[in-house]
Amino acid sequence: MKKKDVLKQYTTPIGAPAFVQGPHRFKRREYLNITYRTDREALENLVPEPLEIDQPLVRFEVMKMPDTTGYGAYVECGQAAVVRMGQEQGEFLLAMYLDNLPAIAAGRELSAFPKKLGSAKLFVDSDTLVGTLDYGVLRVATATMGYKHKPLDLEKAQQEVGVPTFMLKILPGYSGRPRICELVRTQITNVTVKGAWIGPARLQLFEHALAPFADLPVREIISASHILTDLTLSPATLIYDYLAEPADAPGEAK
Template sequence: MKVADIHKNAYAMPVHNPSYPRPPFRFLNREYFIISYETDIDALRAVVPEPLTVDSGLVHYEFIRMPDSSGFGNYTESGQVISVIDDEGRKAGYTHAMYLDDEGPIAGGREIWGFPKKLASPRLSIDGNDTLLGTLDYGTQRVATGTMGYKFRPLNIEAERRKLADTPNYLLKVIPHVDGSPRICELVRFYLRDVTVLGAWEGPAALELQAHALAPVADLPVRKVVGARHVVANLTLDIGEVAYDYLAPDEALKLAVNQ
Protein backbone atom coordinates (compact mmCIF):
# COMPACT_ATOMS: atom_id res chain seq x y z
CA MET A 1 0.00 0.00 0.00
CA LYS A 2 1.48 3.32 -1.12
CA VAL A 3 1.76 6.37 1.14
CA ALA A 4 -0.79 8.20 -1.01
CA ASP A 5 -3.25 5.34 -0.50
CA ILE A 6 -2.73 5.50 3.26
CA HIS A 7 -3.45 9.24 3.27
CA LYS A 8 -6.53 8.77 1.11
CA ASN A 9 -8.07 6.12 3.36
CA ALA A 10 -6.95 7.34 6.79
CA TYR A 11 -10.38 8.57 7.87
CA ALA A 12 -11.38 5.50 9.92
CA MET A 13 -10.14 2.24 11.38
CA PRO A 14 -9.61 -0.48 10.29
CA VAL A 15 -8.28 1.16 7.12
CA HIS A 16 -9.17 -1.83 4.90
CA ASN A 17 -12.61 -2.31 6.45
CA PRO A 18 -13.79 0.86 8.22
CA SER A 19 -16.62 0.76 10.73
CA TYR A 20 -18.31 3.83 9.23
CA PRO A 21 -18.20 6.07 6.11
CA ARG A 22 -16.92 9.62 5.95
CA PRO A 23 -18.94 12.33 7.75
CA PRO A 24 -21.24 14.21 7.79
CA PHE A 25 -24.12 11.92 8.79
CA ARG A 26 -27.81 12.48 8.11
CA PHE A 27 -30.48 11.43 10.63
CA LEU A 28 -34.17 11.04 9.77
CA ASN A 29 -36.94 10.82 12.38
CA ARG A 30 -34.42 11.22 15.19
CA GLU A 31 -36.41 11.08 18.42
CA TYR A 32 -35.23 12.90 21.55
CA PHE A 33 -36.55 12.42 25.08
CA ILE A 34 -34.74 14.97 27.24
CA ILE A 35 -35.24 15.41 30.99
CA SER A 36 -33.64 18.53 32.45
CA TYR A 37 -32.72 18.41 36.12
CA GLU A 38 -30.77 20.26 38.78
CA THR A 39 -27.72 18.63 40.35
CA ASP A 40 -24.78 19.56 42.59
CA ILE A 41 -22.71 22.48 41.26
CA ASP A 42 -19.51 21.07 42.75
CA ALA A 43 -20.07 17.76 40.98
CA LEU A 44 -20.39 19.61 37.68
CA ARG A 45 -17.29 21.74 38.26
CA ALA A 46 -15.31 18.55 38.83
CA VAL A 47 -16.10 17.20 35.35
CA VAL A 48 -16.53 20.26 33.08
CA PRO A 49 -13.20 21.02 31.34
CA GLU A 50 -11.70 24.49 31.13
CA PRO A 51 -12.13 26.90 29.41
CA LEU A 52 -15.83 25.98 29.66
CA THR A 53 -17.55 27.07 32.85
CA VAL A 54 -20.65 25.74 34.60
CA ASP A 55 -23.71 27.75 33.60
CA SER A 56 -25.97 26.55 36.41
CA GLY A 57 -26.70 23.29 38.13
CA LEU A 58 -28.53 22.04 35.05
CA VAL A 59 -28.04 18.65 33.37
CA HIS A 60 -30.02 17.30 30.43
CA TYR A 61 -30.49 13.54 30.57
CA GLU A 62 -31.17 12.24 27.06
CA PHE A 63 -32.68 9.14 25.51
CA ILE A 64 -32.32 9.30 21.72
CA ARG A 65 -33.80 6.91 19.19
CA MET A 66 -32.18 6.94 15.73
CA PRO A 67 -34.04 4.60 13.35
CA ASP A 68 -32.57 5.96 10.10
CA SER A 69 -28.96 7.17 10.25
CA SER A 70 -26.80 7.32 7.15
CA GLY A 71 -23.73 5.16 7.65
CA PHE A 72 -24.69 4.18 11.19
CA GLY A 73 -28.03 2.45 10.64
CA ASN A 74 -30.61 1.92 13.38
CA TYR A 75 -29.61 2.47 17.02
CA THR A 76 -30.38 4.12 20.37
CA GLU A 77 -28.29 6.10 22.84
CA SER A 78 -28.59 7.65 26.26
CA GLY A 79 -26.48 10.04 28.29
CA GLN A 80 -25.91 13.39 29.96
CA VAL A 81 -25.31 16.86 28.51
CA ILE A 82 -24.26 19.63 30.91
CA SER A 83 -25.34 23.24 30.48
CA VAL A 84 -22.18 25.40 30.19
CA ILE A 85 -20.85 28.79 29.09
CA ASP A 86 -18.05 28.73 26.51
CA ASP A 87 -15.08 31.11 26.33
CA GLU A 88 -17.05 33.42 24.02
CA GLY A 89 -19.81 33.82 26.61
CA ARG A 90 -22.37 31.67 24.76
CA LYS A 91 -24.70 29.17 26.34
CA ALA A 92 -23.63 25.73 25.15
CA GLY A 93 -23.83 22.03 25.89
CA TYR A 94 -20.99 19.79 27.05
CA THR A 95 -21.55 16.09 26.41
CA HIS A 96 -20.43 14.31 29.56
CA ALA A 97 -21.52 10.69 29.00
CA MET A 98 -23.12 8.59 26.26
CA TYR A 99 -24.15 4.93 26.14
CA LEU A 100 -25.33 3.19 22.98
CA ASP A 101 -25.94 -0.17 21.36
CA ASP A 102 -24.17 -0.04 17.97
CA GLU A 103 -20.47 -0.49 17.21
CA GLY A 104 -20.33 1.85 14.20
CA PRO A 105 -21.45 5.07 15.92
CA ILE A 106 -19.42 4.18 19.03
CA ALA A 107 -16.25 3.96 16.93
CA GLY A 108 -17.07 6.89 14.67
CA GLY A 109 -18.28 9.13 17.47
CA ARG A 110 -15.16 8.56 19.54
CA GLU A 111 -12.60 8.60 16.74
CA ILE A 112 -13.86 11.61 14.75
CA TRP A 113 -15.39 14.00 17.29
CA GLY A 114 -14.45 12.57 20.68
CA PHE A 115 -17.95 11.64 21.88
CA PRO A 116 -17.67 9.85 25.27
CA LYS A 117 -19.42 6.69 24.04
CA LYS A 118 -19.58 3.27 25.70
CA LEU A 119 -21.46 0.10 24.83
CA ALA A 120 -24.70 -0.44 26.76
CA SER A 121 -28.43 -1.09 26.20
CA PRO A 122 -30.60 2.06 26.03
CA ARG A 123 -34.26 1.92 25.05
CA LEU A 124 -36.94 4.48 24.16
CA SER A 125 -40.56 3.39 23.79
CA ILE A 126 -44.18 4.06 24.74
CA ASP A 127 -45.13 2.22 27.93
CA GLY A 128 -48.81 1.36 28.09
CA ASN A 129 -50.90 3.98 26.31
CA ASP A 130 -49.81 7.26 27.85
CA THR A 131 -46.16 7.18 29.00
CA LEU A 132 -42.93 7.86 27.14
CA LEU A 133 -40.34 5.54 28.69
CA GLY A 134 -36.56 5.72 28.45
CA THR A 135 -34.27 3.16 30.09
CA LEU A 136 -30.54 2.45 30.20
CA ASP A 137 -29.12 -0.93 31.19
CA TYR A 138 -25.40 -1.56 31.62
CA GLY A 139 -24.99 -5.29 31.41
CA THR A 140 -27.84 -6.71 33.45
CA GLN A 141 -28.19 -3.64 35.68
CA ARG A 142 -30.68 -0.80 35.22
CA VAL A 143 -28.89 2.53 35.71
CA ALA A 144 -31.42 5.06 34.38
CA THR A 145 -35.20 5.25 34.04
CA GLY A 146 -37.02 8.28 32.65
CA THR A 147 -40.76 8.75 32.18
CA MET A 148 -42.91 11.52 30.72
CA GLY A 149 -46.56 12.00 29.91
CA TYR A 150 -46.83 11.23 26.20
CA LYS A 151 -47.45 14.35 24.06
CA PHE A 152 -49.11 16.23 26.91
CA ARG A 153 -48.58 19.74 25.51
CA PRO A 154 -47.18 20.87 22.14
CA LEU A 155 -44.07 23.03 22.07
CA ASN A 156 -43.16 25.76 19.59
CA ILE A 157 -41.55 24.00 16.61
CA GLU A 158 -39.33 26.92 15.59
CA ALA A 159 -38.04 27.45 19.14
CA GLU A 160 -37.06 23.79 19.36
CA ARG A 161 -35.39 23.96 15.95
CA ARG A 162 -33.28 26.91 17.11
CA LYS A 163 -32.22 25.04 20.25
CA LEU A 164 -30.92 22.17 18.13
CA ALA A 165 -29.38 24.25 15.35
CA ASP A 166 -27.96 27.27 17.16
CA THR A 167 -26.46 25.77 20.32
CA PRO A 168 -22.72 25.04 20.17
CA ASN A 169 -21.87 21.58 21.49
CA TYR A 170 -18.56 20.64 23.11
CA LEU A 171 -16.64 17.39 23.61
CA LEU A 172 -13.34 16.44 25.22
CA LYS A 173 -11.41 14.37 22.67
CA VAL A 174 -8.51 12.30 23.99
CA ILE A 175 -6.39 9.87 21.93
CA PRO A 176 -3.31 8.40 23.61
CA HIS A 177 0.14 8.02 22.10
CA VAL A 178 1.54 4.50 21.72
CA ASP A 179 3.46 5.03 24.97
CA GLY A 180 0.28 5.88 26.85
CA SER A 181 0.87 9.62 27.01
CA PRO A 182 -1.65 11.99 25.39
CA ARG A 183 -1.23 12.37 21.63
CA ILE A 184 -4.45 14.33 21.05
CA CYS A 185 -6.14 16.29 23.85
CA GLU A 186 -8.65 18.78 22.47
CA LEU A 187 -11.89 20.55 23.22
CA VAL A 188 -14.01 19.94 20.10
CA ARG A 189 -16.96 22.07 19.01
CA PHE A 190 -19.70 20.92 16.65
CA TYR A 191 -23.14 21.98 15.45
CA LEU A 192 -26.21 20.22 14.14
CA ARG A 193 -27.11 21.38 10.62
CA ASP A 194 -30.10 21.29 8.26
CA VAL A 195 -32.48 20.82 11.17
CA THR A 196 -36.20 20.27 10.59
CA VAL A 197 -38.35 19.63 13.65
CA LEU A 198 -41.28 17.35 12.87
CA GLY A 199 -42.92 17.50 16.29
CA ALA A 200 -42.22 18.68 19.84
CA TRP A 201 -44.04 18.20 23.15
CA GLU A 202 -43.57 18.67 26.88
CA GLY A 203 -45.15 16.98 29.87
CA PRO A 204 -44.74 15.85 33.50
CA ALA A 205 -41.59 13.80 33.94
CA ALA A 206 -39.53 11.78 36.40
CA LEU A 207 -35.95 10.50 36.35
CA GLU A 208 -34.24 7.86 38.46
CA LEU A 209 -30.48 7.19 38.32
CA GLN A 210 -28.79 4.20 39.96
CA ALA A 211 -25.16 3.96 41.07
CA HIS A 212 -22.88 1.84 38.89
CA ALA A 213 -19.09 1.59 38.88
CA LEU A 214 -18.73 1.64 35.08
CA ALA A 215 -21.78 3.70 34.12
CA PRO A 216 -21.66 6.44 36.79
CA VAL A 217 -24.57 8.59 35.62
CA ALA A 218 -25.71 8.85 39.26
CA ASP A 219 -22.53 10.77 40.09
CA LEU A 220 -24.54 13.77 38.86
CA PRO A 221 -27.50 13.13 41.17
CA VAL A 222 -31.05 14.28 40.49
CA ARG A 223 -31.98 17.04 42.93
CA LYS A 224 -35.02 18.38 41.06
CA VAL A 225 -36.57 17.70 37.66
CA VAL A 226 -37.26 21.08 36.06
CA GLY A 227 -38.73 20.02 32.72
CA ALA A 228 -38.86 17.48 29.92
CA ARG A 229 -39.42 17.51 26.19
CA HIS A 230 -39.98 15.02 23.41
CA VAL A 231 -38.72 16.13 19.98
CA VAL A 232 -38.69 14.39 16.60
CA ALA A 233 -36.39 15.90 13.97
CA ASN A 234 -34.40 15.42 10.79
CA LEU A 235 -30.86 16.77 11.01
CA THR A 236 -27.22 16.43 9.98
CA LEU A 237 -24.36 15.80 12.38
CA ASP A 238 -21.70 18.06 10.88
CA ILE A 239 -17.94 17.74 11.09
CA GLY A 240 -16.33 19.36 14.13
CA GLU A 241 -13.61 21.89 14.81
CA VAL A 242 -10.88 22.16 17.42
CA ALA A 243 -11.92 24.84 19.88
CA TYR A 244 -8.99 24.38 22.26
CA ASP A 245 -5.78 22.35 22.09
CA TYR A 246 -4.66 21.39 25.60
CA LEU A 247 -1.26 20.23 24.32
CA ALA A 248 -0.39 23.51 22.59
CA PRO A 249 2.17 25.33 24.82
CA ASP A 250 0.51 28.74 24.49
CA GLU A 251 -2.92 27.39 25.38
CA ALA A 252 -1.60 25.54 28.41
CA LEU A 253 0.12 28.72 29.55
CA LYS A 254 -3.12 30.69 29.29
CA LEU A 255 -4.92 28.22 31.55
CA ALA A 256 -2.06 28.25 34.07
CA VAL A 257 -2.07 32.07 34.22
CA ASN A 258 -5.82 32.09 34.88
CA GLN A 259 -5.66 29.61 37.77
Protein backbone atom coordinates in the same frame (compact mmCIF):
# COMPACT_ATOMS: atom_id res chain seq x y z
CA MET B 1 -0.14 -2.16 -0.28
CA LYS B 2 1.85 0.85 -1.51
CA LYS B 3 2.40 3.82 0.77
CA LYS B 4 0.29 6.03 -1.51
CA ASP B 5 -2.55 3.54 -1.17
CA VAL B 6 -2.28 3.57 2.63
CA LEU B 7 -2.91 7.30 2.55
CA LYS B 8 -6.10 6.73 0.58
CA GLN B 9 -7.64 4.63 3.34
CA TYR B 10 -10.39 6.27 5.40
CA THR B 11 -10.01 4.13 8.53
CA THR B 12 -9.37 0.53 9.57
CA PRO B 13 -9.80 -2.43 9.17
CA ILE B 14 -8.46 -2.30 5.62
CA GLY B 15 -11.09 -3.52 3.19
CA ALA B 16 -13.89 -3.38 5.77
CA PRO B 17 -13.74 -0.01 7.57
CA ALA B 18 -15.53 0.34 10.90
CA PHE B 19 -17.56 3.25 9.53
CA VAL B 20 -18.16 5.09 6.28
CA GLN B 21 -17.51 8.68 5.33
CA GLY B 22 -20.26 11.23 5.98
CA PRO B 23 -22.09 13.52 6.04
CA HIS B 24 -24.60 11.53 8.08
CA ARG B 25 -28.25 12.53 7.88
CA PHE B 26 -30.60 11.51 10.69
CA LYS B 27 -34.24 11.09 9.71
CA ARG B 28 -37.10 10.82 12.23
CA ARG B 29 -34.71 11.22 15.14
CA GLU B 30 -36.77 11.14 18.33
CA TYR B 31 -35.62 12.82 21.56
CA LEU B 32 -36.65 12.44 25.17
CA ASN B 33 -34.90 15.30 27.01
CA ILE B 34 -35.05 15.90 30.75
CA THR B 35 -33.18 18.87 32.19
CA TYR B 36 -32.57 18.74 35.93
CA ARG B 37 -30.73 20.55 38.69
CA THR B 38 -27.86 18.70 40.36
CA ASP B 39 -25.13 19.37 42.95
CA ARG B 40 -22.82 22.19 41.84
CA GLU B 41 -19.66 20.70 43.33
CA ALA B 42 -20.23 17.35 41.64
CA LEU B 43 -20.77 19.06 38.28
CA GLU B 44 -17.74 21.34 38.66
CA ASN B 45 -15.56 18.26 39.18
CA LEU B 46 -16.53 17.01 35.71
CA VAL B 47 -16.69 20.14 33.55
CA PRO B 48 -13.24 21.21 32.26
CA GLU B 49 -11.88 24.73 32.04
CA PRO B 50 -12.25 27.03 30.16
CA LEU B 51 -15.97 26.11 30.18
CA GLU B 52 -17.99 27.76 32.93
CA ILE B 53 -21.12 26.80 34.87
CA ASP B 54 -23.77 29.40 35.63
CA GLN B 55 -26.37 27.03 37.08
CA PRO B 56 -25.77 23.34 37.98
CA LEU B 57 -28.05 21.98 35.25
CA VAL B 58 -27.78 18.66 33.41
CA ARG B 59 -29.69 17.36 30.40
CA PHE B 60 -30.44 13.64 30.27
CA GLU B 61 -31.29 12.50 26.76
CA VAL B 62 -32.49 9.36 25.03
CA MET B 63 -32.41 9.47 21.22
CA LYS B 64 -34.07 6.95 18.94
CA MET B 65 -32.57 6.97 15.44
CA PRO B 66 -34.42 4.63 13.06
CA ASP B 67 -32.87 5.90 9.81
CA THR B 68 -29.29 7.19 9.75
CA THR B 69 -27.09 7.19 6.65
CA GLY B 70 -24.14 4.88 7.17
CA TYR B 71 -25.12 3.84 10.70
CA GLY B 72 -28.55 2.25 10.27
CA ALA B 73 -30.89 2.17 13.28
CA TYR B 74 -30.00 2.48 16.97
CA VAL B 75 -30.89 4.17 20.27
CA GLU B 76 -28.49 6.31 22.28
CA CYS B 77 -28.51 7.75 25.80
CA GLY B 78 -26.41 10.64 27.05
CA GLN B 79 -25.76 13.13 29.81
CA ALA B 80 -24.73 16.74 29.15
CA ALA B 81 -23.90 19.67 31.42
CA VAL B 82 -25.30 23.12 30.64
CA VAL B 83 -22.24 25.37 30.25
CA ARG B 84 -20.95 28.65 28.86
CA MET B 85 -17.90 29.33 26.71
CA GLY B 86 -17.33 33.06 26.88
CA GLN B 87 -20.67 34.55 25.88
CA GLU B 88 -21.92 31.41 24.12
CA GLN B 89 -24.31 29.11 25.94
CA GLY B 90 -24.02 25.42 25.19
CA GLU B 91 -23.63 21.93 26.60
CA PHE B 92 -20.63 19.80 27.54
CA LEU B 93 -21.16 16.15 26.70
CA LEU B 94 -20.25 13.98 29.68
CA ALA B 95 -21.06 10.51 28.33
CA MET B 96 -23.04 8.71 25.62
CA TYR B 97 -24.06 5.03 25.58
CA LEU B 98 -25.23 3.01 22.57
CA ASP B 99 -24.92 -0.42 20.96
CA ASN B 100 -23.97 0.51 17.39
CA LEU B 101 -20.29 -0.05 16.54
CA PRO B 102 -20.04 2.27 13.50
CA ALA B 103 -21.62 5.13 15.46
CA ILE B 104 -19.33 4.50 18.46
CA ALA B 105 -16.17 4.28 16.35
CA ALA B 106 -16.97 7.27 14.12
CA GLY B 107 -18.09 9.39 17.04
CA ARG B 108 -14.82 8.85 18.89
CA GLU B 109 -12.39 8.84 15.94
CA LEU B 110 -13.79 11.56 13.69
CA SER B 111 -15.02 13.85 16.41
CA ALA B 112 -14.86 13.67 20.20
CA PHE B 113 -18.16 12.17 21.26
CA PRO B 114 -17.58 10.33 24.59
CA LYS B 115 -19.26 7.11 23.46
CA LYS B 116 -19.33 3.78 25.27
CA LEU B 117 -21.15 0.51 24.78
CA GLY B 118 -24.56 0.36 26.44
CA SER B 119 -28.16 -0.55 25.66
CA ALA B 120 -30.71 2.26 25.45
CA LYS B 121 -34.42 2.10 24.63
CA LEU B 122 -37.13 4.64 23.88
CA PHE B 123 -40.74 3.47 23.68
CA VAL B 124 -44.34 4.29 24.54
CA ASP B 125 -45.92 2.43 27.46
CA SER B 126 -49.66 3.18 27.40
CA ASP B 127 -49.80 6.95 28.05
CA THR B 128 -46.11 7.31 28.98
CA LEU B 129 -42.95 7.93 26.97
CA VAL B 130 -40.20 5.80 28.52
CA GLY B 131 -36.43 5.96 28.08
CA THR B 132 -34.06 3.45 29.66
CA LEU B 133 -30.34 2.70 29.75
CA ASP B 134 -28.77 -0.61 30.71
CA TYR B 135 -25.05 -1.21 31.14
CA GLY B 136 -24.61 -4.93 30.67
CA VAL B 137 -27.57 -6.50 32.47
CA LEU B 138 -27.96 -3.71 35.03
CA ARG B 139 -30.32 -0.74 34.79
CA VAL B 140 -28.55 2.62 34.95
CA ALA B 141 -31.37 5.06 34.20
CA THR B 142 -35.14 5.16 33.76
CA ALA B 143 -36.90 8.28 32.45
CA THR B 144 -40.64 8.74 32.10
CA MET B 145 -42.69 11.55 30.59
CA GLY B 146 -46.38 12.10 29.94
CA TYR B 147 -46.98 11.32 26.26
CA LYS B 148 -47.66 14.45 24.17
CA HIS B 149 -49.43 16.37 26.93
CA LYS B 150 -48.85 19.86 25.47
CA PRO B 151 -47.32 21.10 22.20
CA LEU B 152 -43.92 22.77 22.32
CA ASP B 153 -43.25 25.72 20.02
CA LEU B 154 -41.33 24.34 17.03
CA GLU B 155 -38.83 27.20 16.99
CA LYS B 156 -38.02 26.59 20.66
CA ALA B 157 -37.63 22.88 19.91
CA GLN B 158 -35.22 23.67 17.08
CA GLN B 159 -33.16 25.89 19.38
CA GLU B 160 -33.06 23.12 21.98
CA VAL B 161 -31.82 20.55 19.48
CA GLY B 162 -29.33 22.93 17.84
CA VAL B 163 -27.53 24.12 20.97
CA PRO B 164 -23.70 24.23 20.59
CA THR B 165 -22.01 21.14 21.99
CA PHE B 166 -18.54 20.98 23.56
CA MET B 167 -16.49 17.80 23.98
CA LEU B 168 -13.05 16.65 25.07
CA LYS B 169 -10.83 14.97 22.49
CA ILE B 170 -8.15 12.98 24.33
CA LEU B 171 -5.85 10.52 22.58
CA PRO B 172 -2.80 9.04 24.35
CA GLY B 173 0.54 8.84 22.59
CA TYR B 174 2.79 5.79 22.61
CA SER B 175 4.65 7.09 25.66
CA GLY B 176 1.42 7.22 27.66
CA ARG B 177 1.22 11.00 27.66
CA PRO B 178 -1.55 12.75 25.70
CA ARG B 179 -0.85 13.12 22.01
CA ILE B 180 -4.08 15.09 21.56
CA CYS B 181 -5.88 16.92 24.36
CA GLU B 182 -8.40 19.39 22.99
CA LEU B 183 -11.74 21.00 23.64
CA VAL B 184 -13.83 20.91 20.48
CA ARG B 185 -17.19 22.31 19.43
CA THR B 186 -19.90 20.95 17.16
CA GLN B 187 -23.49 21.83 16.37
CA ILE B 188 -26.47 20.17 14.75
CA THR B 189 -27.51 21.75 11.44
CA ASN B 190 -30.24 21.46 8.79
CA VAL B 191 -32.83 20.85 11.48
CA THR B 192 -36.43 20.14 10.52
CA VAL B 193 -38.68 19.72 13.56
CA LYS B 194 -41.66 17.51 12.75
CA GLY B 195 -43.26 17.56 16.17
CA ALA B 196 -42.50 18.67 19.73
CA TRP B 197 -44.25 18.29 23.06
CA ILE B 198 -43.78 18.92 26.78
CA GLY B 199 -45.16 17.13 29.81
CA PRO B 200 -44.50 15.98 33.37
CA ALA B 201 -41.38 13.89 33.81
CA ARG B 202 -39.38 11.89 36.31
CA LEU B 203 -35.83 10.51 36.17
CA GLN B 204 -34.24 7.72 38.20
CA LEU B 205 -30.46 7.22 38.13
CA PHE B 206 -28.90 4.08 39.60
CA GLU B 207 -25.39 3.73 40.99
CA HIS B 208 -22.91 2.01 38.68
CA ALA B 209 -19.10 2.13 38.77
CA LEU B 210 -18.63 2.20 34.98
CA ALA B 211 -21.72 4.17 33.99
CA PRO B 212 -21.76 6.82 36.73
CA PHE B 213 -24.81 8.86 35.72
CA ALA B 214 -25.87 8.92 39.37
CA ASP B 215 -22.76 10.90 40.33
CA LEU B 216 -24.87 13.86 39.22
CA PRO B 217 -27.98 13.27 41.34
CA VAL B 218 -31.42 14.59 40.41
CA ARG B 219 -32.35 17.41 42.81
CA GLU B 220 -35.10 19.09 40.76
CA ILE B 221 -36.69 18.46 37.35
CA ILE B 222 -36.55 21.72 35.40
CA SER B 223 -38.14 20.72 32.08
CA ALA B 224 -38.86 17.81 29.76
CA SER B 225 -39.42 17.63 26.02
CA HIS B 226 -40.25 15.07 23.35
CA ILE B 227 -39.00 16.13 19.90
CA LEU B 228 -39.20 14.45 16.48
CA THR B 229 -36.80 15.84 13.87
CA ASP B 230 -34.54 15.40 10.85
CA LEU B 231 -31.00 16.78 11.20
CA THR B 232 -27.34 16.66 10.18
CA LEU B 233 -24.24 16.66 12.40
CA SER B 234 -21.61 19.24 11.48
CA PRO B 235 -17.87 18.44 11.82
CA ALA B 236 -16.16 19.31 15.09
CA THR B 237 -13.89 22.35 15.29
CA LEU B 238 -11.01 22.98 17.69
CA ILE B 239 -11.59 25.77 20.20
CA TYR B 240 -8.92 25.07 22.85
CA ASP B 241 -5.68 23.06 22.83
CA TYR B 242 -4.61 22.04 26.34
CA LEU B 243 -1.15 20.99 25.14
CA ALA B 244 -0.46 24.49 23.82
CA GLU B 245 -0.89 26.13 27.24
CA PRO B 246 0.68 25.63 30.69
CA ALA B 247 -1.26 22.87 32.45
CA ASP B 248 -1.92 25.03 35.49
CA ALA B 249 -3.10 28.13 33.64
CA PRO B 250 -5.64 27.36 30.90
CA GLY B 251 -6.56 30.34 28.80
CA GLU B 252 -3.68 32.59 29.88
CA ALA B 253 -1.52 34.18 27.21
CA LYS B 254 2.05 33.01 26.96
